[in-house]
Amino acid sequence: MSQAAIETPSSWADAENDLPATQVTENADGTKTIISYKINDQGKKVKVTQKVKLVTVKETVDPAIAARRKWAKYGDEQDNPTVGPDDKTTQFGEEVQLILGTSWKEDAQKEAENRKKEMAKSKPQTITCRTCQGDHFTSKCPYKDTLGAADATTTTPQASATATPEPSMAAVAGSGPVRYVPPHLRKRAGGAAPETERKDRDDSTTLRVTSLNEQVDEMMLREVFERYGIIKRATVLRDRETRRSKGIAFVEFENVNDAQRALEGLNGRGFMNLIMKVDWSKPRKT
C-alpha cells in the first residue's frame, strides 16, 4: 500500500523525513511479519511491527443470488449514497428471546404467581386499628362499641407488648422522641443505607443524560446513542402517574470506551431544541 510511495525517490529537502522501507518477512509457520515506519502526530518516527496471517475463506453463493447482490438500487433508494444498510430504514432492534420448550407456558405462569406471592408478602401492613390491632380503620372496627374508643392511656401497654411492625408507630407508643421516619428507612435497623441494594448493579458504563427534551423517548435516545456502540439499556425517567418524561435519562453501554466516546461526542450537543448534558451516572473512581 504505502510501500510504493516510500520507495519512490524523494527530493533532498525531504531527506530528513525519509522513512526506512517496509520490510516483509515470511515466517516458517505461514505468517508474515510486516515492519513499517511512520511519523505520528507528535512528528516522531514510529516503528510498527505487524504479524499477519492470511486466511482464505471460501464461500459458495448461488450465482443468481450473487447477481442480485449487484443490482443497482431503484425507486426511493435510487439516490441514496449509503453503501450497505442505511440506518434510516434498517436498524437493530432490542434483543428478544425465543426459548423453545413444552413447559414454557407453565414456567411463565409459575413465575407470575411467584411474583404475585412475593408482592403480597412484601406488602407492609399499613392500616392497624387502634382498638383491636386488626387491619382495618379504627372507625370501622367491629369491636368499637365493646372495647370502647381508642384511648392512648389504655392501649399503650398493649401496643408496646405486641410490638407493632411499624417503627413510626413504635416511636409513638414508646418512650422515644416522636420523629418521622421516611417509608424507605422503616424496618431497617439503624437506618442502614438504602443504596446497599443498588450496589450490586454495575454502573461503570452508564451515562446520565439531563436537560433532555420531554418529547424524547427511549427509541429516539437509542437512535442518537447507538452510533457510539451497542446499548444495553436506555431508560427515560418518567412521572409515575402521567408518564411524562422528566427530562432525565440513563444510557448503559456494553463497554466503557463506547460510553466515553458518547460522553465526549454528545455532551453539550443540541438535541430537539435543548442542549443535552451528558455525564457519568456515578462519579468515576480513577
Added chain:
Amino acid sequence: MMRPLMLKGHDRSLTQVKFNREGDLLFSVSKGKEASVWYSSNGERLGTFVGHNGTIWSIDIDPETDYAVTGSADFTAKLWKAENGQCIHTWTLESPVKRVEFSPDGNQVLIVTDQVMGQTGKIKLFDIDHTQNAQPSTPKLEIVNEDGPASRFTVAGWSYGAFYILAAHADGKVSKYDARTGELLGSTRNQEMVLTDLQFSPDKTYFIVSSKDKTACLYDVDRLSLLKRYTADVPMNSACITPVKEFVILGGGQDAREVTTTSLSEGKFESRFYHKIFEEEIGRVKGHFGPLNYVAVHPKGTCYASGGEDGFVRLHHFHRSYFEFLYDVEKTAQATQQFEIEAK
C-alpha cells in the same frame, strides 16, 4: 437471544411480507402506496416499486425472481421487473385486489378480487408471457364466488404443480378448485370466522389457514382433510409452515381498532411458535407494538420475518438453539435409533 433487524420502509401498517425462492430478497407491502425490496442477509433496502395509488394488499415473486406482482386497493394489479423496479404491465379490475400469487412455474398468476360495491368476488387466472412486457389482459379463467358476500374469497393459493387453486372464504370455509377448468372439487369448513391467510408447505402438498376465530388449521391438498388445529387466545392474521424444523409460526393479535383501549401486554402482539405435529405452543417472540399482519419464513428455514400493524418489518435470524430443539420423545427416538445402529 436474537437481535431482530427492524426494517422501517413503510409509514403505514404492513399487509404482506414475502421471501423469494432462494430467500435472499424480502418483499414487503403496506397500506402505503409503495412496495419495498430488502436483502434478507443484512436488511439493506434494494429499492421500492412506485406506481400504485392505494393500499397494496399483496405481493408475490416468481420463482426466477424476474417479476414481482402486486395487488392493490386501487383496482389494479401490477407486474414489476424485480431487477429495476419498473412496472411493465397493469391489469385493471372491477374491485380491490386482495391477493396475488404466481403459480409454482411462474407462468400464471392468480388475482383475488374483493366482493364490494356490488361486484362479485372472483379469482382470476392470467397467463404470464415471459418474452414481452405486454401481458394478456383477459383472464384465462375466472372462478366466481356463488355463495354470497358472507362467503366471499379472502385469500387463495396454488397447490403443487399448479393443479388446484385453494381458496379461503370469509365464513371459515376452504374450497378447492381445478386450476384448468375452474370446477369446484370440494370444500370444508372447520373455522368460524374470517380466514386471514393461507400459506403452503415448501412442497405445496399441504397448507395452513389462519382465522380470526383464534385458530389456525392445517389441511392436505389431495383430500382436503383437516390434519391439525392450533389454538391461540387472540385472533390470528397469518400463519406459516417452517422448513427444516417441524414448526408452524402464527402471528396475530387484538384487532387494530381495539388496541388503543388496552395496554401493550394485553395485546399479545407476539409471533407464536407451535409444534406442527404435537399442536402445542412451544415459544413466543415479542417485539411488535401492534398486531402482526403477516409472518413469512425463509425458504431455507434460517430466519423469519413478521410485518406488523405498527409499520415495522422485523427480521429474525434463528440461533442454534432453535435448530437443536427436540421434544423428549424425539430425543428418545433418536437415541434408540442410534443404539440400534450401534448394536448392528
